[in-house]
Amino acid sequence: MPAVTFDDIKNAAARLSGVAHHTPVVRSRTLDERVGAEVFIKCENFQRIGAFKFRGAYNAVSRLSPEQLNKGVVAYSSGNHAQAVALAAAELGSSAVVLMPEDTPKSKVDATAGYGAEIVTYDRYTGDRVALGAALAEERGLALIPPYEHPHVIAGQGTTALELIEETGPLDTLVVPIGGGGLIAGSGTAAKALRPGIRVVGVEPAAGDDTKRSLDAGERVRIEVPRTIADGQAAEIPGELTFSINREVVDDVALVTDDEIRAAMRFAFERLKIVVEPSGATGIAALLSGKVAAAGRAGVIVSGGNIGPARFAELIGRD
Template identity: 65%
Template sequence: MLTLDDVRDAAKRIDGIAHRTPVLTSRTVNEACGGAQLYFKCENLQRVGAFKFRGAYNAISRLTPEQLRRGVAAFSSGNHAQAVALAARLAGTHAVIVMPEDAPQEKLAATRGYGAEIVIYERYTQDRRAVAERIADERGLTLIPPFDHPDVMAGQGTVALELLEETGPLDVLVVPVGGGGLISGCATVAKALHPQIRVVGVEPENGDDTRRSLAAGERVRIDVPRTIADGLAIDMPGELTFSVVRRLVDEIVVVSDDEIRSAMTLAFERLKTVVEPSGAVGLAALLADRLAPLPERVGVVFSGGNVSVKRFRSLYDTADR
């Protein structure tokens, strides 16, 4: 059972290693979203450009000397890949990362830049976890999953811990949902500190595995999603994360790719910050009135900002604004 103490312990481990990211506000964005006071936790400004560094470093920092000598393995569409690669380098070990062949080139390049070995798989025909587990078994590596791991979940929960320390009590916390590591960690913190807070997850409408799983009362597998929010293109929530989501998350809403583009545009033009598609889904939900009527104080997690200039320009040019 993930606890607030687990997250607080993770916060001590990453202190001085991970960035304490800023919280942005904007009167114009508040008005665009119905007048609520919005607080944006900018994990797009985290090391490796995403919240994933928190969980990866927390998990790798706990490995034994023998495990560090052998190295680590991971599977990821990009942000967890970069996080594990950097965390492994900081810990003095090496990483082997399984990544899809259609992963954004900037994420592939950054992962290699941190010193990791990349093994490519085909997203729509191969099971990435099975590929990573085989490599880990063959080479004696420790597998660091992207979300379904207690130390990873605890590390991600430090996002909400920092946000609430800065803002004080919030009425709603809005968090992107992929495999569930971020929202399970954040919900654990939010509900422990402020039991009345409402925790809302946001998925791309073509990747609503968590919403369907909650409706069914058990984990549901869907076809691998096709969405611009590549970091949220998960076919089934994690086992550990889903147990937390079922207990602590109040609602899951979905947004379209067009709504995500519009949110990225508003964040760029009004908050002066670059957010990748997966990171913009929380703002997209607010702009699309998925949570209407909004209460007075709302926290929103910008989970990442890893998008190339070329891709951002393409998404910006096709946004409905």
């Protein structure tokens, strides 16, 4: 049996009902004309904590025993999963410790602390967050909630595509940003269950193409820590669990440059009137740049909108 099934995703949807936001789907005639398809944009920037990560975090934390909730949870994240676990723990009467890179955008650190989490920092270029997180969990007796290597997290993320397709009807293409691979693993599983012929396309920053390289090689490939404005997609290697799923559900991976991401952020702001963080804009970037050719009906997931005003202005102000 697959690690994550469509039933797992439907069960997660039931658990998230009334807790997570049912985020809006928006359209743009200009985008449709440029892409040559009907494009449906799932706006997870309007999700609680400003990103899809709340879905998986809440689904996973809510399944812990009362005894474990009393002890607390630990997570490692560059920001969005951090906030998601912090809020999920608070909602469920638990506590959270979050391991964050020293160079995480201040807005994400402040937001995570604002949900009541204890912040522990590390150097992303020299430290091993997985080992550090495991050590914290063992030392303090905490439940580790990883950002993507967890079936309950993946199932929660899959509710994003479930909602999108239930609202819009059948899609020919689904475009999803890839970081660690949890969002596309869950969303691809849901999409293929609802429409077996759908084409699921992932998008990575060109500097962080670990999933594309891994799928091309047929095995997980490690790259140097990516240096890209899409900090939420700065993964060195796909997760073992997510890769095992994605090699079955992902049809292709497109790569976009930082300049193409900036252009997509600007387009979303000017045409859609929404604020999108760099990682959240990569799907739109792939469509606008022609890196993903879509026809018929295409869905794209905007994965998040957590970015400070100064950084946002700096990025979209460039020509």
